[in-house]
Amino acid sequence: LAKTTQPISMDSYEGQEVNITCSHNNIATNDYITWYQQFPSQGPRFIIQGYKTKVTNEVASLFIPADRKSSTLSLPRVSLSDTAVYYCLVGTGSGANNLFFGTGTRLTVIP
Amino acid sequence: KAGVTQTPRYLIKTRGQQVTLSCSPISGHRSVSWYQQTPGQGLQFLFEYFSETQRNKGNFPGRFSGRQFSNSRSEMNVSTLELGDSALYLCASSPVGGFTEAFFGQGTRLTVV
Numbered sequence: 425l426a427k428t429t430q431p432i433s434m435d436s437y438e439g440q441e442v443n444i445t446c447s448h449n450n451i452a453t454n455d456y457i458t459w460y461q462q463f464p465s466q467g468p469r470f471i472i473q474g475y476k477t478k479v480t481n482e483v484a485s486l487f488i489p490a491d492r493k494s495s496t497l498s499l500p501r502v503s504l505s506d507t508a509v510y511y512c513l514v515g516t517g518s519g520a521n522n523l524f525f526g527t528g529t530r531l532t533v534i535p
Numbered sequence: 536k537a538g539v540t541q542t543p544r545y546l547i548k549t550r551g552q553q554v555t556l557s558c559s560p561i562s563g564h565r566s567v568s569w570y571q572q573t574p575g576q577g578l579q580f581l582f583e584y585f586s587e588t589q590r591n592k593g594n595f596p597g598r599f600s601g602r603q604f605s606n607s608r609s610e611m612n613v614s615t616l617e618l619g620d621s622a623l624y625l626c627a628s629s630p631v632g633g634f635t636e637a638f639f640g641q642g643t644r645l646t647v648v
Contacts (some may be wrong), residue, residue: 442643458636467539467625481643485639511578516641523627531577 428512429499434505442499444529446512450494457488457495460511468511472497499531507533537561539628546646547646553614558645560607560628561564566590567609568637569601572623581624615645 429447436442448457456475460468462496464484474486474495497505509528540559548554560567569581578594584603601611607628613620622646627637 465623465644466641467627468637469639470636473636523570523580524580527577 427524428526430512430529431526433532435532435534436502437534438484438503439501440530442502442506444499444510444512444531445494445496445498447494448514451492451514454494455514457486457492458506458513458515459527460498462511463491464486468525471510487505494522495512502531502533504533504535507531514532538625539638541624541626541640542644543643544641545644547635547648548616549648550616550618550627552616554616554645555610556611556613556624556626557592557613558609558626558628558640560609560626561638564630564638566629567603567607568627568629569609569611570625570639571595572642573621578625581611581621581635589648613645618647621645632642 454475456471459471461471462468470482472481472486474488476488476492479486487496502521509526509530513523539561542557546554557579558567566583566585568583570578571581572578581595581599582589582593582601584601586604587605598614601609603609623642625639625642627639628636
């Protein structure tokens with residue numbers, strides 16, 4: 425499983441766009457990149473998944489450069505409720521099989 | 536549809552005891568995985584069950600075991616509890632095949648005293 429490196433923490437003001445970058449230098453050809461969000465004492469929640477270029481859904485965008493050695497999760501106009509830990513995962517596992525979560529990025533949204 | 540349900544939500548046990556945690560996956564999901572989350576080690580994979588068979592296992596001692604029933608419900612058992620087993624235990628279910636979205640339950644908070 426490819427290991428990932430993310431900033432340990434980030435602060436942002438409400439209403440700003442937040443970009444969290446994840447490094448995954450050893451990503452394999454078949455690996456997908458997935459981001460999860462976790463609130464205290466709750467299970468992680470899937471945010472977005474991509475393979476290359478750009479993916480967008482109703483809550484976030486995921487930017488993946490051509491070499492795929494990094495990815496950036498973009499959260500538009502964050503609110504206080506976006507305060508959580510964000511995990512970047514890389515792999516080809518089936519569903520929740522052996523997901524490697526790493527340390528994640530603790531995002532704090534400030535009013 | 537209903538999400539992943541874990542019971543109980545909170546549990547306090549004494550060192551040396553054993554404990555059984557339960558997980559009901561989303562209807563139609565056949566893969567159930569278990570994770571342990573502690574402040575020091577983060578989220579760590581325990582094992583995965585698919586169609587009543589353990590398909591993958593993380594690096595945990597044999598005191599940690601599990602099983603899956605024909606209705607895909609899963610149980611996790613920890614024997615001879617140690618203080619270090621205090622953690623949030625999370626269950627996740629996913630549909631069959633592929634690198635798919637995993638749906639996590641709210642977890643069981645186990646405290647060993």
